[in-house]
Amino acid sequence: MSRRDPRLDPSLDSKLRTLRGLLAPLDGALVAFSGGVDSTLLLSVANDVLGGRVLAVTVSSVLLPEREVRSAVEIAVSLGATLKVVELDPLSDESFAANDRERCYHCKKRLIEVLSPLLEEQEYESILEGGNLDDIGDERPGRRALREAGVLSPLEEAGLTKEDVRALSSHFGLITANKPSAACLASRFPYGMRLTEQALRRVAAAEEAVRQAGFEQVRVRCHGSVARLEVGPAEIELALRERRTLSRGLKEAGFTYVALDLDGYRTGSLNEESRG
Known part of the structure; x- marks a missing residue:
């Protein structure tokens, strides 16, 4: 486990060290990257811990405003991370377009279908996503799809809340520290x-x-x-x-x-x- 950072609150420092400890054993990873506060912190730490054996993947679709895609590209560049933008047409999936309560489940399944070939191409071990501990409270079928596919949520596993994520983002000087929450x-x-x-x-x-x-x-x-x-x-x-x-x-x-x-x-x- 990494050395304690005396500039951080002990509880937050412990969570950060846990996060680093979760990432360290991975032999490379894809990060599902939206450019939001959560995925930016995850990408920043993963890129540091894994020595650059990280590929950030941003999905461009009608579900994400173009300004957010451009922002994600700019943020990845600022972090020195490798980024790939892939296209997805979620509306071609009738089960998604029908917009029932399993909508997010269907969408995440499509996302995993897009990311999985990239994982094999890079010969990396895992797909990471930026869900935090607060995300488990609301109705989120999409998280069930992620679990079924073995996608990892290191921020959640490290016990980081949204407040923690913002505090660490500020600590590291990330431009997303105060970025408003977003959703598709x-x-x-x-x-x-x-x-x-x-x-x-x-x-x-x-x-x-x-x-x-x-x-x-x-x-x-x-x-x-x-x-x-x-x-x-x-x-x-x-x-x-x-x-x-x-x-x-x-x-x-x-x-x-x-x-x-x-x-x-x-x-x-x-x-x-x-x-x-």
């Missing part, structure tokens, strides 16, 4: 509402309009012709002041009606109805 665009649609390229691009355009208006944490939940806008709780008053600008931007993106969710952004808000 399919998470903006209630289960049972069919996913189409047009609808996904409409949501992407709507969220970009909100970001251009100066908001950081943004979700546009699609309820047919209605856009339910979630922003960070601290930004709700700003949203009320800028309601005309926001309404115009979301209508230009293709929505007929715009509603501001007064509870603000939170993960899994589309699961609330099913939980009663």
Whole structure:
């Protein structure tokens, strides 16, 4: 196990050393890399521990805004990591496009199908993903698919929470330390509402309009012709002041009606109805 870093809180340092210890035995790895705070920390540590025997793989699809793909490339370059961008068409899978409660399971299965040949090509041992300890609380069928395929989640296994990930990212000077949480665009649609390229691009355009208006944490939940806008709780008053600008931007993106969710952004808000 690596030597203790006196600059870190002992508990956080212990988790970091555990993370390094989990990675050290691997004979090379692929990192599923979105450019978010979790996968960036994982890539940074893995690249350091494994001496560069790491390939970051970013999936480009209609589920990820183009700005996020560009950002992932820039971040990988800044880390000195090798990156490969691969294309995926998840909507060609009817089981995914139908958008039932197993949507994330079907999507992750397709992702693994894309990554597995790369793993063999590189002659690496494992696929790593950036789930952390907090991710086990909400409804996440995709994590079941990862477990079935033997994909490793070192951050979770090391006991790192999202707060821990941000603290370590700040410690290492990673530019993603304060980056808002992100999720694929399919998470903006209630289960049972069919996913189409047009609808996904409409949501992407709507969220970009909100970001251009100066908001950081943004979700546009699609309820047919209605856009339910979630922003960070601290930004709700700003949203009320800028309601005309926001309404115009979301209508230009293709929505007929715009509603501001007064509870603000939170993960899994589309699961609330099913939980009663």
